[in-house]
Amino acid sequence: MASAHLEYIAAGGNRHPCAADWSEELLAYGSGHNIAIWRPENNNHKGVETLLAGHTEIVNAVKLFRDPTSKKRVLISGSADKTVCVWIEQNNASFELVKRLTEHTASINVIGLLPEAGVFATGAADATLKIWKLRVSENADVEADLIQNINLTPRYFPLAIALTKLQSGQLVIAVGGTTANIQIYLQDKDKDTSSLAAKLTGHEAWVRALDFTRESSKPDSDFLLASASQDKYIRLWRFHAGTELPEVAAAASDPAMTVFGRSLSNKAHWIGEGDSKHSITFEALLIGHEDWIYTARWFTKNVEDATPQLLSSSADNSLAMWERDADGFWTCATRLGEISAQKGSTTATGSTGGFWIGLWSPSGQTVVSLGRTGSWRMWSYDNKEDRWLRELGISGHVRSVKDVAWSNDGTQLMSTSSDQTTRLFSQWKQETAHTWHEMARPQIHGYDLNCLSAIGTTQFISGADEKLLRVFNKPKAIAQLLAKLGDTAEDAEDADLPDAANMPVLGLSNKAINALTAEEEAAAEPSEEVTITKSTLDLAHPPFEDHLARHTLFPELEKLYGHGYEISCVAASHDGSLVATACRASSLDHAVIRLYETKEWREIRPALTAHSLTVTCLSFSPDDKYLLSVGRDRQWALFARTEGTNYELAASNPKGHSRMILSCSWAPSSSSHIFATAGRDKNVKIWQVASGDGVNAECNLTIPTTAPATSVAFYTGSLAASNTIILAAGTEEGNIAISAISTDDWTLKEQYQITKQMLPSSAINALRWRPSVNEEEEKQAQLAVASEDLSVRIFAFEILPGA
Template sequence: MAAAHLEYIAAGGNRHPCAADWTEELLAYGSGHNIAIWRPESNSHQGVETLLAAHTDIVNAVKLFRDPTSAKRVLISGSADKTVCIWIEKTDGKFELVKRLTEHTASVNVVGVLPEFSVFATGAADATLKIWKLRATETEVEVDLVQSIILAPRYFPLAIAMAKLQSGQLVIAVGGTMANIQVYMQNKDTFTLAAKLTGHEAWVRALDFTRESSKPDSDFLLASASQDKYIRLWRFHAGEELPEVAAAASDPAMTVFGRSLSNKAHWIGEGDSKHSITFEALLIGHEDWIYTARWFTKSAQDAAPQLLTASADNSLAMWERDADGFWTCATRLGEISAQKGSTTATGSTGGFWIGLWSPSGNTVVSLGRTGSWRAWSYNTAEDRWLRELGISGHVRAVKDIAWSNDGTQLMSTSSDQTTRLFAQWKRDDATTWHEMARPQIHGYDLNCLSAIGATQFISGADEKLLRVFNKPKAVAHLLAKLGGTAEDAADADLPDAANIPVLGLSNKAINALTPEEEATAEPSEETTITKSTLDLSHPPFEDHLARHTLFPELEKLYGHGYEISCVAASNDGSLIATACRASSIDHAVIRLYETKEWREVKPPLSAHSLTVTSLAFSADDKYLLSVGRDRQWALFARSSATNTYSLATANPKGHSRMILSCSWAGRSASHIFATGGRDKNVKIWAVDASSETVNADLKLAIPTSAPATSVAFYTGDGAGSGTVILAAGTEDGSVTVFTISMHDWAVKNTCKIGEYMQPSGAINALRWRPQVQGEETKAQLAVASEDLSVRLFGFERLIG
């Protein structure tokens, strides 16, 4: 059997200002418990290359640099699991975990590095600052704890900046859950508190050092950004004399409105290492908390440094010093103020949590509340910053995935209360996967979904009802244009677009306006969209996804008394089967709805006594299979006369523990099904309907390394006669594909997805991609995981 290869990963970024870093061509960012590696300036637009798994809780801090001694790329990550991990890039480009530091006793929130000295510092919620020495060689890495500083008064560090002063001594600036900045200076082998910089009125969220110019004796500038909405610049000047600006400001003759501009100097060090720290400038312009501040210095001689700040006011600001010496905001990127008041459902980003420069300074990226990265590149011809394609992904566990019937679109739904649609972007030289629409932005955690035909889907959430959605015409046109597929004939009857009314949960269909209609339209509170908005030649930017790609809601389905647990649509699209969480027989029923009038087909189907965890229709829709927490599976057969389902058989001891997933084989073996349970077993059953009664016999039990949380039969043409292919996912994130002979019911081949490619959390759903018309047969498996990733694996051939 051929090995699997990873074709696509969608994974959102963690909302923590320190959880990303960009060095050379690689950007590393925290994504749940993992660290994602991405090349933002790559023209291939492949997105996330890999996810590094080692932490057991949210990754809060990431630093990426090249070690000058070994010339190897080093990644340092800190997590809420109280550990710091050291990764080294190997010759094949993969990062390997080489060291885990466990000295902190609480969540590690920030990491600061000084690569040229192989020194780094970590700050944690145990109110300590730890300083480390890194020694990397070709073969191994050693890390020594140099000093542990207990921060007093006790506070949590959120920002660390490190620099080597002109005297050769190291200095560390620390900010956090108090309004001042503590400066520690190196004295022989230890660091001692040298100064406290006051002025901010709220927590300090970001600190960054830079040299004022490339001259060897130039001053250092420290930028500090705070939740008080201001940025302060501090000058570190060597020698006994104050810098000219500070000395002039201290002159009593310099007064404004009768108040002296006196600038108190803080002195640190002694003798040759004596430095003054003076307040340089106050940067005003942001309207909300500032999360990150990063310097960029051009390589040109005497080039002035630029400062990039990211704020909760949905903007990035670039600050420069003008010819008169005043610091001004030269460029602002992000949201326009008219849209700031809108809810997150209708498009507000919820702030920019991270802002980063590219190493060249020609590109900047920012991470928003939705976990998506935005990017801008400087265009010299137009002398302005232009939007570039970013990446996106869920920011909570992905609960379910579903392919459209034609195999062109993959939808995922998550505890982050969004449903996302992924599809291919086909160009002459490449084909890549991207998020093409965000059909549902909800107020409840979403649990399950199923595709109905090519233009509809249904989703269930923690709100006790199900919602049916239509694909809008704008999205259908975009998918056809970028994916090279023909627009469906049914698309002509679709609504243009959708929006969410204020304080509403239901997406309402709206008509797109032509430019002429928009010019003459009356002002309205409802969002309008022009026909050109989604007429794009590339996948949508995050602004488009959040505002203009919602699917209009067609219907709500009521009946259940608790949160929806699973949903399945019949293969012919005529029926929907659903179940909800239950602790009694009364609620553990399966409700059927027909899709013409969207009415419930009564009575509901009873068999289980606890929550039904998974539902599946056989390929010919003759049977409906259900499995549940009560350890049994039940088979309902369709009556050809009345077209209704009734209980045909059930196995109350199908597994020894709860059953979590089920799947039917394809048409070639249409009455074979699989179940996976918490008893660490996957079982294959064959339906025997030769007599008057229907039975299902156990044909094969396959043990798994951990509880089997998802199973999926491959329904394509790759299996061959007398053979079925089954994928099984487990609670520890492993995914294995079994080739099973139906002649002797034995496993002929197994293909386990490599550990470096597999998810780090439980597998919540596995779905094989249906065969796409006009494309060569290639098996592709979509995987949804608790580690908040959606992954797509390809198999060149499934039979070895």
């Protein structure tokens, strides 16, 4: 019986300050409309373990915690689909959706939580705040009752919520958002409902983050509220029990305390009555960030009289850790992130676009941040060196992945996406584990990328919405890094490659450059051009995000012109001598296939004609004798090689499918010119080329699918039986079926469906089997999947169907 497991998932994080949370060893973050589960402190560096599919729109808010009553781990998520989902952990990092709350009428932007009280609050773009009571039983039954609906007035959208309980047991809710004020709601005595008790003023722009902490572990300790804003400042507020003001507030009311000519008002706000009476006073103004502040999170050590620390993340590309010194002043004790001359640059490789999320680990020894590129950066505190050291994070695309392609030797996988990047993944072979990582970001573009194909082992070609194709060479530094980390010998032709590449300001063409030694860099005259030292790329681990974004570009070799519209597909011949391309088209004039030879990169004329609408997929037969094309006009066309590099139309079927054909693939060469087509008519068809008086192809088998078939790929390795061909087919719903087909009687011997928990939650855009790296060592088949749900996945099959 066939079996499969997920070898690797790459999925970028959503750029929303509330879209991640870290509890115990698990970090959960929104990735598109999925939720990714990752163990940051796992020494094996495995990366994302699973993606939870339950939402239909982008996930904006995530909270992860262990319920104190049932001891079950609970995850609460909010999405732009207007729903709140409650998940319960079933076993190790596997969560099940048990409750969906649909009371909101607009996108959920933020979730606030107080586990010990069993209460959480949700804020949405309908300008409402909803308070919920959560009950989780030991058998994982969940009840979530709506206690109160608060219409925020004057009308604004909540972006930050923080909850705490006063000594009297009353619940306090702080709310901030698209207003400069912070509203404080206090629970009414002997009721579950809350009412507005105070309005804190001082910020001059939207409030992005709020977080409560106790000042110390003493029972009568004051509470501190941190508020972070787009005005670049963090304000601290003190909640003090009793009818008298705290000493700090009285001292701070000195009129001499001013900043930038404006007085720091310390008006006291009073909430509660009797035993629950508290004063709220301004405590401190934290100045240091140079741009909007997105998150602020407290961390307090479980040590008596330990001073709380505050972690803030900002659009200025930095994380800041704030502590109170011996004199009682709050200062920035540590700053992590980007500090460079390129900060704020508008070039694609200049600025990281800011840090949107900053999180403490539960131990406080590790911090992570999420940036514009969807990648997580990580730092861990080293007690011996008394400083924070960079650790290996994870990365992934932040928009739909359009295509994937393996290098001819099977050692590298490349993906391209609507997020305008091309990424290269490869294995890091350590003694204890072999894990996949993003090793390079060959292309950072200004247009959405649609397709790519590998040309040999050192080149690739990609097509985008810019109507032309670009050819790239692998730089020497990346070739050496891949050989070093992948434990393989360097290719002889790598010696002639350029060292690295950079992208000129306001340009899209990666320019080859040579890396300098430290001595050469010191002797070089100052220049506006980016220089790279050899040591920068001499790494003992996969590159960090700043390396990926700046130093791993591939130099551009050639541009291919000729098409009049956005490029739709590209394919390279197996011998690497030809490239076939097509573009989006609504007429015969543009629905042509253009061929380019790869020696001089000249177009072979005339262009091949057969289709009347967009060609959606191109594929060369294993012996390069035929070029197969399929399109939106519902037909497939077969072009036969005549002499040299010339192809001519040999056969076509105008009614190959009853609806548009979206994908095609050739079976291995041992199967004598068999190909498959996948259509929107929910059918996958297997055809065999028969060459008698002329070339023709007969349909030998039709395999129905549950949804429109969007991608097909034949397995090309050696694990299949001699009379069996293995075909993977993906659908618009994200399903993947592996079929074993007998070539003796053209019957379906066996079909294996990958389980739903491992599948993408959106359409499959591309399927590619990994070429055999070493047939003697090949023990499993690996399938790469590109999906509309932002993910790149690699499935490993220990046993194939029918094998």
